[in-house]
Amino acid sequence: MSLSSALSIAQSALLTTSRQTSVVTRNVSDASNPDYSRRIATVVSTAPGARSVDIQRATNAQLFRQNLAALSAWSGQSTLSSGLDRLQIAVNGVDNATSASTAIGNLQNALQLYATSPSNQNLGASVVETARQAVRSLNEGTTAIQAFRTDMDSQISNAVGQLNDLLVQFEGANKAIISGTRSGTDVSDALDKRDALLKKIAEYVPISTYTRGDNDMVVTTADGTMLFETVPRSVSFTPSPGYGPTTTGATVYIDNVPISSGSGGNSEATGKLAGFLQLRDGVASTMQNQLDEIARGLIDAFAEKAPPLADMAGLFTWQGGPAVPTTLEPGLAGTIRINAAVDPSQGGNVNLVRDGGINGAGYVKNTTGGASYSELLIGYGDRLDTPMTFSPAAGIAATSSVTSFSSNAIGWFESIRQQATTLADTKEALASRSAEALSNETGVNVDMEMSLMLDLEHTYQASARLMSTIDQMLNALLEAV
Amino acid sequence: MKAVSVSSSAVSNAMRYSQTRMQVDLVKAQKELDSGKVADIGLTLGANTSQSVNFHRDLDRLNSIVDSNALVSSRLKSTQDALGQIVSAAQSLLSSMTVASSGDMPDSVAAESGRSALQSLTSMLNASLNGEYLFAGTNTDVRPINDYSAASSPAKAAFDAAFLARFGFAQNDPAAANISAADMDDFLTNDVTPQFMGAGWQANWSNATDQQIVSRIALNETTGTSVSANQEGLRKIAMAAAIVTEAFSGNLSSAAKNAAAAKALALAGEAISDLGQLQSQTGIVQNRVSAASERINTQVDLFERHIIDLEGVDPYEAANRVNDLMSHIQTSFALTARIQQLSLLNYLT
Numbered sequence: 001m002s003l004s005s006a007l008s009i010a011q012s013a014l015l016t017t018s019r020q021t022s023v024v025t026r027n028v029s030d031a032s033n034p035d036y037s038r039r040i041a042t043v044v045s046t047a048p049g050a051r052s053v054d055i056q057r058a059t060n061a062q063l064f065r066q067n068l069a070a071l072s073a074w075s076g077q078s079t080l081s082s083g084l085d086r087l088q089i090a091v092n093g094v095d096n097a098t099s100a101s102t103a104i105g106n107l108q109n110a111l112q113l114y115a116t117s118p119s120n121q122n123l124g125a126s127v128v129e130t131a132r133q134a135v136r137s138l139n140e141g142t143t144a145i146q147a148f149r150t151d152m153d154s155q156i157s158n159a160v161g162q163l164n165d166l167l168v169q170f171e172g173a174n175k176a177i178i179s180g181t182r183s184g185t186d187v188s189d190a191l192d193k194r195d196a197l198l199k200k201i202a203e204y205v206p207i208s209t210y211t212r213g214d215n216d217m218v219v220t221t222a223d224g225t226m227l228f229e230t231v232p233r234s235v236s237f238t239p240s241p242g243y244g245p246t247t248t249g250a251t252v253y254i255d256n257v258p259i260s261s262g263s264g265g266n267s268e269a270t271g272k273l274a275g276f277l278q279l280r281d282g283v284a285s286t287m288q289n290q291l292d293e294i295a296r297g298l299i300d301a302f303a304e305k306a307p308p309l310a311d312m313a314g315l316f317t318w319q320g321g322p323a324v325p326t327t328l329e330p331g332l333a334g335t336i337r338i339n340a341a342v343d344p345s346q347g348g349n350v351n352l353v354r355d356g357g358i359n360g361a362g363y364v365k366n367t368t369g370g371a372s373y374s375e376l377l378i379g380y381g382d383r384l385d386t387p388m389t390f391s392p393a394a395g396i397a398a399t400s401s402v403t404s405f406s407s408n409a410i411g412w413f414e415s416i417r418q419q420a421t422t423l424a425d426t427k428e429a430l431a432s433r434s435a436e437a438l439s440n441e442t443g444v445n446v447d448m449e450m451s452l453m454l455d456l457e458h459t460y461q462a463s464a465r466l467m468s469t470i471d472q473m474l475n476a477l478l479e480a481v
Numbered sequence: 482m483k484a485v486s487v488s489s490s491a492v493s494n495a496m497r498y499s500q501t502r503m504q505v506d507l508v509k510a511q512k513e514l515d516s517g518k519v520a521d522i523g524l525t526l527g528a529n530t531s532q533s534v535n536f537h538r539d540l541d542r543l544n545s546i547v548d549s550n551a552l553v554s555s556r557l558k559s560t561q562d563a564l565g566q567i568v569s570a571a572q573s574l575l576s577s578m579t580v581a582s583s584g585d586m587p588d589s590v591a592a593e594s595g596r597s598a599l600q601s602l603t604s605m606l607n608a609s610l611n612g613e614y615l616f617a618g619t620n621t622d623v624r625p626i627n628d629y630s631a632a633s634s635p636a637k638a639a640f641d642a643a644f645l646a647r648f649g650f651a652q653n654d655p656a657a658a659n660i661s662a663a664d665m666d667d668f669l670t671n672d673v674t675p676q677f678m679g680a681g682w683q684a685n686w687s688n689a690t691d692q693q694i695v696s697r698i699a700l701n702e703t704t705g706t707s708v709s710a711n712q713e714g715l716r717k718i719a720m721a722a723a724i725v726t727e728a729f730s731g732n733l734s735s736a737a738k739n740a741a742a743a744k745a746l747a748l749a750g751e752a753i754s755d756l757g758q759l760q761s762q763t764g765i766v767q768n769r770v771s772a773a774s775e776r777i778n779t780q781v782d783l784f785e786r787h788i789i790d791l792e793g794v795d796p797y798e799a800a801n802r803v804n805d806l807m808s809h810i811q812t813s814f815a816l817t818a819r820i821q822q823l824s825l826l827n828y829l830t
Contacts, residue, residue: 031489038488088523095522096534105538109545116549116696119613119621370619372694378703404535410523411531418527425502432498436491443488447825454829 003477007470012051013463016043019053021456024449031444034435035196038444039188057188060441064195065208067434071199072206072222072270074424074431079275081424083152084283084417090144091287092410100141100294101406103134104384108403111381114354119371124350131315132338134298141291142245142334145284149243152280157239159272160252163204167232170197174217174228181215191215201227205259206270222270225257245288245331249280283416289394290409291333296325297390297402299336301383304356304363312359315339315380322359328391353377492820496813503813507806514799518792526791533791540784543777546699550774552611553696553706557767560615560708561760563605568756570605571718574598575749578725582742588729591742595725599629602718606710616710618690625689625710629723636676636685640727643672652731665737669724669744677720678713686719687711699773704766714755721748 023041030036038058045051092099110130114123173194180187194217201207206222219228226233233255240247251258252273261277295318302315303324313321319335340346341358356376357364366373385401392398396408509520519525526533577594580586606616606626613621629636641651647668650656660668675681693705721744728741 034490101534105541108542112545112549112697116552368690370690371622372613372619374695378695378697407531407534410534411528414523414530415528418524421524439488439491440486443490445487446489450825
């Protein structure tokens with residue numbers, strides 16, 4: 001051993017320390033980046049006295065997977081929950097003020113008043129006005145639901161675009177990792193980037209991953225459809241330009257396999273895409289069916305009946321009138337309207353509601369023409385409360401009166417919304433907890449890094465002191481010579 | 482090397498999630514404190530929301546029935562008043578006929594008592610409320626009774642025609658003095674009675690329908706709530722008054738007049754008992770309506786209580802919750818500020 005070898009050891013110590021310092025600096029600078037994983041500079045001794053620094057990246061694969069799953073579940077559920085909030089306001093209004101149920105209640109009250117003084121034309125006109133409110137509620141509900149579906153459709157289209165972009169970026173990051181791993185360079189930054197991309201992808205679709213040789217990653221959806229393998233698989237979707245009650249939306253294909261949408265309030269919809277699909281095809285379509293059935297119930301309750309003549313649409317009529325619809329007519333709620341024959345604003349005669357005969361003399365009930373004939377009006381009020389059979393496609397008890405059907409529709413919707421909102425809270429909590437756990441495991445603690453920094457400072461100082469001491473010793477030797 | 486780890490970002494974000502949750506809850510609790518109802522009925526009740534919707538609608542409906550019952554009650558009350566006045570008109574006719582049949586009353590006074598009974602009957606039967614004729618059956622936009630004293634009265638014309646057809650001369654013809662009591666009685670029974678009790682009533686006197694106005698007085702209860710001018714008692718009193726008017730204004734013999742007075746007396750007596758029955762029937766309906774209103778009001782109270790049970794919040798609990806949340810939020814603010822100061826950096830020089 002010689003002084004010169006001591007000098008070179010001190011030199012290598014300086015080099016090691018400065019590399020460690022650079023890792024500490026990097027950690028501190030990224031302390032608040034949630035996608036950054038802490039780097040650990042491990043010192044490895046090679047030859048006697050020689051040391052090299054190996055950089056490792058803190059990971060916890062299990063927590064990371066858990067975090068991805070929680071993210072997917074939460075993003076699906078919160079998509080559903082916020083979509084339902086929007087639908088509620090758009091269709092039923094604040095405190096259900098614009099709901100069909102409220103409108104039917106008002107109509108019943110107006111009928112009751114009119115039946116008490118049937119000779120008062122103003123009360124008749126107010127029956128027609130409240131009927132118009134009911135029509136408006138159904139018409140506007142249909143418009144709102146279809147606008148909502150159109151919006152969901154374009155959201156799906158956007159999400160599919162973003163997902164494809166993310167997969168392309170993922171390919172770049174994955175390639176960098178493979179080539180870096182093969183050439184043995186530090187790929188930590190690329191790994192960070194790839195993990196960040198995975199988190200983003202997980203918000204759209206639930207994913208599972210596995211890693212092959214050279215750190216090459218394969219990404220599939222939770223149900224096994226290939227999303228990425230060496231190259232990104234295409235996610236395809238054909239948006240529909242505008243939705244009507246009869247429009248069936250296109251589905252999303254990943255690698256030509258259709259993805260499944262969720263159902264129910266506790267949605268198994270994981271990921272935004274499934275949430276959007278559930279809103280567009282499940283909830284909104286069922287709501288439309290319900291409105292259609294309410295419209296049919298109204299037309300039926302006010303139909304003019306005079307056997308053996310066929311039943312004919314009365315106060316309310318529709319596109320296919322004057323026949324009375326007997327089964328679920330898609331889009332009926334959008335086309336229901338006040339019969340022009342009784343609508344004063346269209347030159348109609350309000351008294352026809354009281355006397356019957358909208359569809360001709362055969363249907364007149366008030367044969368004596370008395371101005372205070374109220375039996376038909378009372379009968380209409382009763383028929384609103386008479387059970388009828390509704391289509392099971394509306395998702396509510398099949399036999400009920402149109403009034404209770406309309407309030408059950410609200411109950412049906414609110415039960416889904418309640419469940420969806422509660423679960424969105426729970427799933428959000430899970431996502432935030434698992435992110436916290438992951439961050440604790442792989443994130444940076446600045447205090448820790450700073451204390452490490454103090455150690456490094458000491459080592460550096462000691463090494464530098466050694467060098468200067470060796471220098472002095474060499475000088476002393478040279479002077480002596 | 483380190484068993485337990487915590488990252489700096491976890492430390493500084495620890496409060497963030499619960500912070501936002503608490504603030505959301507605070508907004509809700511404030512709303513609840515303010516309105517006394519749960520902040521979002523749908524989220525609180527879920528599927529039970531339909532119950533609350535039904536309660537609200539039924540409540541509105543019951544209230545509207547109570548309102549319309551008030552209208553029905555006022556119609557029935559006016560009807561009852563009018564019936565009472567018709568009864569007193571019938572009674573005064575009855576007493577004047579009692580006097581007239583003993584011959585102590587001048588003809589003109591007797592004829593006048595008939596006319597005035599007829600007039601008050603007509604005006605009472607033509608009474609209206611809110612633009613609806615009370616006694617018109619369902620035909621409430623047409624005056625139910627034609628005025629007998631009007632020049633063009635078809636009833637008067639029919640009576641005169643019947644008299645002429647039977648006897649060959651008019652009431653004020655001198656020959657009328659020769660009509661015997663039996664002839665008169667026969668005329669009244671066979672010619673005049675059909676004009677009131679038969680088809681002649683609807684043809685000449687009344688425009689009312691037999692059909693009553695039907696009203697819903699409770700959710701599942703409907704009843705007739707008007708009295709038609711075609712009721713028998715009313716026809717009888719009209720007939721009695723018309724006979725008196727005609728018999729005592731012509732040139733009839735006193736025997737014929739007495740026969741007419743006796744007939745009128747009998748009719749007025751029957752009419753009073755019929756009217757009494759009509760009054761009590763109307764009273765029963767009045768009673769039903771007010772009982773229904775009372776019942777509905779009890780239901781309304783019950784429904785309101787149910788609604789409060791469903792949607793209401795305890796204001797004290799809500800106030801406590803607001804206070805709790807505010808102090809929690811303050812604590813977590815204070816903690817966040819302290820944690821931010823807690824850093825090794827502050828001790829490194």
